Amino acid sequence: MSGAARTWLLQRFTAIYLTIFLLSVFGYMAWHGPFTFAQWQNWFAHPGMAVASMLFVIAALLHAWIGVRDVLIDYVHAAWLRLMLMALIALVLLTSLLWVLRALALAAGPMTG
């Protein structure tokens, strides 16, 4: 598949997943909440929820990347500046991913203290 078509499709798929995930999570919270911390932790420790939320993070980061990249391609015409800004955005997004991974790893690990 061509790069541009793939990107375009990915933007749509991630958008659909983000919508479904957010609606279900907020719907569940509105229906069953408010939660105590223990319930909250229990909910996110469930393997299904762990996979779904991990997918959510990946989809959100991909969606953000494609969206910001689109804006930069539209408006920033100097190639060097565009590349620099894209690298900066990529760095922010990758850091976010690592930060989420760390949070999830800590949450899944045994509680200390």
Place this chain on the structure above:
Amino acid sequence: MKFSLYRYDPEQDTKPYMQDYELPEQHIKPGMMLLDALLLLKEQDQSLSFRRSCKEGVCGSDGMNINGRNGLACITDLSSLRQPIEIRPLPGMPVIRDLVVDLTQFFTQYRNVKPYLINEEPCPEVERLQTPAEREKLDGLYECILCACCSTACPSFWWNPDKFLGPAALLQSWRFLADSRDLATDERLNNLEGPFKLYRCHTIMNCVEVCPKGLNPAGAIGQIKNLMLKRSL
């Protein structure tokens, strides 16, 4: 009736300005179009420049920005317009003089999509026939008069007029992709690859909003994107 017209003569003016004109009410007749009024104003001030030809929305010469919206002066009813009627050249294009813009870029993009039938098979003895259903697919595509109202209303075209083909050219691209007699589908799609030519369209829909012929370039662009996907799956 009050008018405010964009004036610019690069040989005399350092920068463009808006000039007020007034058309006496006795000149205004029911059903009069904007172009009729502009022609009367040109009798008052011969230096006023604009393009026009057929006076009936077929040639696509008198595309201009009318009260902030692109359209053809010849089929815009005067009575439908709020006063003072503000007329500017098509946005984003270099101004040659007053309402006359340089459409070189627009036609360069048009030529880029090879807006003609490509079929390398030997010529048949009779015409290349289509079924009524095949012919129907071209409705809403072949009617484009290339007035440039859509492309010059498109923000994506404003930012990247040299790289993004724009709604008018892409409508023509789909017109030949959708044609059962055209055999260059792959070649045409290859030409549209990359992030710029096709995918700068973000479905803003200004093109659909302003098209004086009621066509749907955004829909055509959607069809091309679908075809791109189908080809790659």
